[in-house]
Amino acid sequence: MKAIVFDSGTIINFAMNGILDILKSLKSEFNGKFIITEAVKEEVIDKPLHIKKFELEALMIKKLFDDGVFELPYDIVVKKELIAKRDSLFNMLNHVFYARNEFVHIVDKGEVSSLAVSLLLKEKGIDNVLAVDERTARMLCERPENLTQLLRKKLQTSVDMKGDLSFLSKIKVIRSSELMYLAYKKGLVKLKSPKVLDALLYASKFKGCSISFDEIEQMKKLENV
Amino acid sequence: MQEKEHVIKLLKEVKEAFKKNNTPRLKNLSNQTIHAASVSQDDLSIAIAVIVYSLSKIMERPNYRDYPKWNQFIKKFIHNIDKARDSLERNNEKMFRKHLESIERIIDELTGIFKVHIKEVFARARINKASRIYEHGISMEKTAKLLGVSLFELAEYAGKTAIPDIGLSKTLSIEDRIKYALDIFNKNTK
Numbered sequence: 351m352k353a354i355v356f357d358s359g360t361i362i363n364f365a366m367n368g369i370l371d372i373l374k375s376l377k378s379e380f381n382g383k384f385i386i387t388e389a390v391k392e393e394v395i396d397k398p399l400h401i402k403k404f405e406l407e408a409l410m411i412k413k414l415f416d417d418g419v420f421e422l423p424y425d426i427v428v429k430k431e432l433i434a435k436r437d438s439l440f441n442m443l444n445h446v447f448y449a450r451n452e453f454v455h456i457v458d459k460g461e462v463s464s465l466a467v468s469l470l471l472k473e474k475g476i477d478n479v480l481a482v483d484e485r486t487a488r489m490l491c492e493r494p495e496n497l498t499q500l501l502r503k504k505l506q507t508s509v510d511m512k513g514d515l516s517f518l519s520k521i522k523v524i525r526s527s528e529l530m531y532l533a534y535k536k537g538l539v540k541l542k543s544p545k546v547l548d549a550l551l552y553a554s555k556f557k558g559c560s561i562s563f564d565e566i567e568q569m570k571k572l573e574n575v
Numbered sequence: 576m577q578e579k580e581h582v583i584k585l586l587k588e589v590k591e592a593f594k595k596n597n598t599p600r601l602k603n604l605s606n607q608t609i610h611a612a613s614v615s616q617d618d619l620s621i622a623i624a625v626i627v628y629s630l631s632k633i634m635e636r637p638n639y640r641d642y643p644k645w646n647q648f649i650k651k652f653i654h655n656i657d658k659a660r661d662s663l664e665r666n667n668e669k670m671f672r673k674h675l676e677s678i679e680r681i682i683d684e685l686t687g688i689f690k691v692h693i694k695e696v697f698a699r700a701r702i703n704k705a706s707r708i709y710e711h712g713i714s715m716e717k718t719a720k721l722l723g724v725s726l727f728e729l730a731e732y733a734g735k736t737a738i739p740d741i742g743l744s745k746t747l748s749i750e751d752r753i754k755y756a757l758d759i760f761n762k763n764t765k
Contacts, residue, residue: 352764359715362730382764393716393726404727447712450614458716479759483730484715485744492746497712500743504711505610523747528756536760558715558730560739568749 352382352477357464358393359483363526363557365407370414375538376529377419386420387463427470435466442513443490447501449509454501461487468521479522481529485560491518527554527561531569547575579663586660589627593653601631609704613711616721622675629700642689651681702732710738
């Protein structure tokens with residue numbers, strides 16, 4: 351078995367760009383599970399269903415959920431086990447960065463629940479990647495020292511990192527930009543134009559994917575675009 | 576909340592900047608609050624940041640002054656800032672909170688398009704401040720909850736900023752990240 355664990359931002363990105371059909375096509379090709387946690391479902395479906403501005407996006411995402419493109423993790427993970435993992439991770443990650451005589455609360459339960467699922471799947475030997483567009487969770491997994499430096503720079507105060515986050519480096523992070531790249535490479539994008547990859551990558555960036563202009567240009571070069 | 580003396584000083588400076596119609600200074604004061612609010616994450620510091628930023632945006636629009644209720648609106652706005660500061664000087668945090676809350680309630684007394692504009696100013700200020708806190712390294716979901724904005728709005732706003740382009744944001748090479756994506760897709764499983 352294999353899975354992609356989705357955080358809210360990645361799904362929101364595809365929805366706001368009006369290309370949720372690409373996610374559906376990717377799922378058809380994947381031969382594995384696209385997993386979301388209950389907290390993520392709440393952020394991408396339940397809450398926006400009550401916000402007129404994003405009601406349509408919420409309905410479209412709900413359709414994917416109802417059609418089984420996205421599923422909750424409970425076929426693989428016991429709910430109680432997930433809650434325990436999420437809560438311990440939530441507590442730990444919010445007690446790592448110390449500034450101005452207090453710990454900086456840097457993450458919330460949705461993001462942490464996605465991290466928790468990814469770790470639990472690893473523990474069960476299930477290969478998975480985490481799809482997350484926002485920067486903080488990615489930095490926690492891949493370069494927490496960069497996050498310490500960033501906090502120091504932005505808060506304009508000393509920040510200490512208390513705790514070892516190396517266990518998070520097991521989590522492999524991708525973003526909506528990589529998913530769009532993959533869809534392009536596999537010919538799953540219906541639009542036909544030499545500009546398609548460029549358009550997809552910039553669309554991902556402008557809807558909140560934490561990817562730099564340089565990274566986009568590097569991705570285009572890989573495909574000779 | 577941030578240190579009392581700091582907030583009192585800040586609100587005095589807000590008043591001075593308002594009198595001089597110094598909108599860049601108002602924005603700067605709002606940003607100063609965000610540094611502390613990113614750590615403390617208390618609702619009052621966040622409310623101050625939003626109110627001061629909204630005031631700067633309101634003062635930037637001379638056409639707002641043509642609305643019939645402008646004088647009454649801005650007088651009440653500044654009166655509540657003064658009263659909030661007075662309350663804090665008297666260590667009355669309950670009244671301090673009440674006066675800050677009153678500022679957003681003044682909007683409900685407005686009518687017509689002016690009300691729509693001012694509501695929009697406050698809504699945009701919340702998204703702007705959320706984006707600033709996200710920029711400081713706090714996660715997007717955490718930030719959205721602190722400011723009471725949706726993840727959809729925040730993602731869209733943050734996507735137009737230079738947040739991903741600063742060097743520290745890069746945590747893995749493009750080749751390695753694409754490999755993660757390709758490997759998981761190409762892996763054969765039962």
